[in-house]
Amino acid sequence: MNKKIPLGIALAFTVFACVVSFAISAGIMERAYNGVLEGLPEKLDRYEIIDEIDDVINANYYGKSDSENLEQAMAQGYVSSLGEEENRYMSASRYKNYLSDRNGNITGIGIKYKKAKNSRIEITYVDRYSPAYEAGLRKGDLIIGFDGIMLDAENYAEMSEKLTSDKVSSLNLIYKRSETENTVNVRKGYEAKSVTTDVYENVGYIEITAFYPSTPSQVKEAVDRYTSSQLAAIIIDLRDNGSDNYDLAMETLDIFLPMTDSGRAAASVTDKNGKTVKTYTTTAGEVNIPVAVLISSDTKQAAELFACNLRDFGKALIFAESKSGGSALMQEIFELSRGDAVLLTTGKVLPYSGISFDGVGLEPDYTLEKRNSANSISKDNQFLYAFSVMTE
Numbered sequence: 070m071n072k073k074i075p076l077g078i079a080l081a082f083t084v085f086a087c088v089v090s091f092a093i094s095a096g097i098m099e100r101a102y103n104g105v106l107e108g109l110p111e112k113l114d115r116y117e118i119i120d121e122i123d124d125v126i127n128a129n130y131y132g133k134s135d136s137e138n139l140e141q142a143m144a145q146g147y148v149s150s151l152g153e154e155e156n157r158y159m160s161a162s163r164y165k166n167y168l169s170d171r172n173g174n175i176t177g178i179g180i181k182y183k184k185a186k187n188s189r190i191e192i193t194y195v196d197r198y199s200p201a202y203e204a205g206l207r208k209g210d211l212i213i214g215f216d217g218i219m220l221d222a223e224n225y226a227e228m229s230e231k232l233t234s235d236k237v238s239s240l241n242l243i244y245k246r247s248e249t250e251n252t253v254n255v256r257k258g259y260e261a262k263s264v265t266t267d268v269y270e271n272v273g274y275i276e277i278t279a280f281y282p283s284t285p286s287q288v289k290e291a292v293d294r295y296t297s298s299q300l301a302a303i304i305i306d307l308r309d310n311g312s313d314n315y316d317l318a319m320e321t322l323d324i325f326l327p328m329t330d331s332g333r334a335a336a337s338v339t340d341k342n343g344k345t346v347k348t349y350t351t352t353a354g355e356v357n358i359p360v361a362v363l364i365s366s367d368t369k370q371a372a373e374l375f376a377c378n379l380r381d382f383g384k385a386l387i388f389a390e391s392k393s394g395g396s397a398l399m400q401e402i403f404e405l406s407r408g409d410a411v412l413l414t415t416g417k418v419l420p421y422s423g424i425s426f427d428g429v430g431l432e433p434d435y436t437l438e439k440r441n442s443a444n445s446i447s448k449d450n451q452f453l454y455a456f457s458v459m460t461e
Contacts, residue, residue, distance in 0.1 A: 119143070141158070141160055144158040144409075144411075145157070145158045148411055148413075151413075151414075153398070153414055155313070155396075155398060155400050155412070155414055156400070156411075156412060156413050156414055157411075157412050158409070158410075158411050158412075159409060159410050159411070159412065160409050161407060161408035161409045162234070162235065163233060163409075164402075164404075164408065164409055164410040165235075166233055166235060167402075167410075167412075170261075171281070171314065172281060172282060173260060173261040173263060173279075173281035173282070173283065174258075174260060174261070175196075175199070175258065175259050175260070175261050176233065176235050176257065176258055177232055177233050177257060177258075178199060178200050178201040178204075178206075178232065178240065178255045178256075178257055179195060179196035179198075179199020179200055179201040179202060179259065179261075180192050180193075180194060180195050180196070180199070180201045180206065180232070181193045181194035181311070182212070182232070184225070184229075185211060188220045188221050188222045188225040189211045189212065189213055189220060189245075190211065190212035190213075190220065190229060190232075191209070191210075191211055191212075192206060192207070192208055192209065192210045192211075192212065192244075193208060193367075194208060194309055194311075194367065195207055195208055196261065196278065197278075198259075198261070198262040199259060199261075200255050200256045200257065200258075200259055201255055204242075204253045204254070204255045205251075205253060206242075206244065206253070206255070207246070209246070210244045210245065210246050211244060211245045211246075212242055212243070212244045213243050213244060213245050213250070214228075214242070214243035215228050215231055215240060215241065215242060215243070216240075216241045217241070217243075219243070235257075235258075237257065238256065238257055238258070239254055239255060239256045239257055240254070240255050240257065241253075241254050242254075242255055261278075261279065261281065262278070263277060263278050263279045263280065263281045263283065263284045263287070264276065264277055264278075264283075264284055264287040264288055264291070265278075266291045266294075267446055268295075268298075268300070269446050269447060269452075269456060270456075270460075271300050271301040271302075271460065272300060272301055272302045272303070272304055272456055272459060272460060273291065273292075273294075273295035273298075273300045273302070273303045273304070273358075274303075274304050274306065274446055274452070275288060275291050275292075275303060275304070275305050275306065276305075276306040277305065277306065277307055277310055277321070277372070277375075278309065278310055279310060279312045279314075280310075280312045280314040280317035280318045280321060280371055280372075281314075281317065282317065284317055284321055285317065285320045285321045285323075285324065288321050288324060289324050292324055292325075292356055295358065296356065296358060300358065301358075301359070301459065301460055302358060302359040302360065302361065302456075302459040302460065303356070303358050303359070303360050303361075304360075304361045304362075304363065304452060304455050304456065304459065305360060305361070305362045305363070305379075305385070306362075306363045306452070307362060307363060307364050307365075307368050307372045307375060307376055308363050308364060308365040308367070308368060308440070308451075309365055309367045309368065310367075310368055310369075310371075310372035311367055311368070311369040311370060311372065311394065311396075312370060312371045312372055313370045313371055313399075313400055314371050315336075315338075315349075315370070315371045315374060315399060315418060317371070318371035318372065318374055318375045319335065319336060319349045319351075319374070321375065322335075322351070322374075322375050322378055322379065323335075323351045323352055323354075324354075324356065325355060325356045325360065325379060325382075325384055325385075326351045326355055326378070326379075326382050326384060327351065327353070327354075327355040327382070328350075328351055328352055328353045328354075329350050329351050329421075333421075334348035334349060334350060334421075335348075335349045335350055335351045335378060335421050336348070336349040336374060336378060336418060336419060336420055336421060337349070337418070337419050338399050338416040338417070338418050338419070339416055339417050339419060340415065340416050341416075346416060347416070355384070356384070359459055360379060360384055360385040360386075361385060361386050361387075361388055361455045361458070361459050362375075362376045362379055362380075362385050362386070362387050362388065363388050363389070363437075363451055363452065363455060364376050364387060364388070364389045364393045364431065364433070365389060365390065365391075365393070365440070366390070366391050366392065366393065366394055366430075367394060368389075368393040368394055368431075369393065369394035369395075369396040370394075370396050370397065370398070370418075372393075373393045373394065373395075373396065373397065373426055373430075373431060374397065374418055374420055376393065376431060377420040377421075377422075377426055377431055378420050378421050380431075380434075381420055381421040381422045382421060386434040386435065386458070386459075387431060387432075387433045387434050387435075388433055388434070388435045388437055388451065388454065388455045388458075389431070389433035389435075389436070389437060390433075390436070390437045390438070390439060390440060390451070391430075391433075391436075392429070392430030392431060392432060392433075393426070393430045393431040394430060395426060395427060395428050395429050395430035395431075396427060397417055397418045397419070397425055397426055397427035398414045398416070398417055398418070398427065399414065399415060399416045399417065399418050400412050400413060400414050400415065401413060401415045435454070435455070435458060437450075437451045437454055437455075438450060438451070438454070
């Protein structure tokens, strides 16, 4: 009679066999043997419930299980159990899209979103230069269906995948604003614009919505232009910038800051044990025009560090309606063997002052009124207040 070997035990002993097979010397074999046995009972216990569920499904499930979907769901569940939304598992196709998005070649429609009650998709951010914005979608709208099919608990995962999948070139979205339902067709894919510049009277304006490879050079070009024009001040707009690309943020920030003192980092990254694993420095060359920074509660991570360090170096004042998002965690990508990947939090970023803003946020130097819905800086109440302070 054949008896099924539990999945966890099979995996554990397969790993053990591989280690022994490739061991060259007796000493290596001994270390490998001890390494595999160490923690083996705990590993077997960890997989025991999966074995049990697998038995129940194979014996009783009416339908047919999809092994690929099962593997991806297990991988996603494992990473999600860490409890931070920044950590996530990405299939090979999603990982490809992620890399493309980080370079500014957006595969989606230009929104950020979260799962709301009743399996709705709540839009939390809309890129002003995206197809979503062109189609009339705004922050706070609820997506309730795709292509005539309404979202529910059973189809949410499959339907929401359409927002990032590169298999379709456009989407027919059903969304709700207040109590009104609307249907709109939104094309997918566009080249993101991270830097917008303008001049209002004698003050230069630079909006940075994300940090892409092209961002530092675009900001440098604007700063050089404003400097040569002898403008009175520069206002940098980081509202809603939640970029996680600290490297590019620090490269952009270096345009404004002097060289750091020897032995002192402009910013650093510490691991879970408090050990410094990465440092950032700045080079000679700085901007000596007064600078103001506009932030919001959605200003997070790399953008928060950017604003914080400008103030820590004595180069800027911060203007905001409330504190910033308070997220100073750094994520790294780990590519897996089949082309998929895991995005994991690996450290905490400390600004020049050494005082973390993680979980706290940045307190503004000037508190602003609630932002209006103006589509130009000449009517933007928060910009105009910062302008009045910087030119008084």
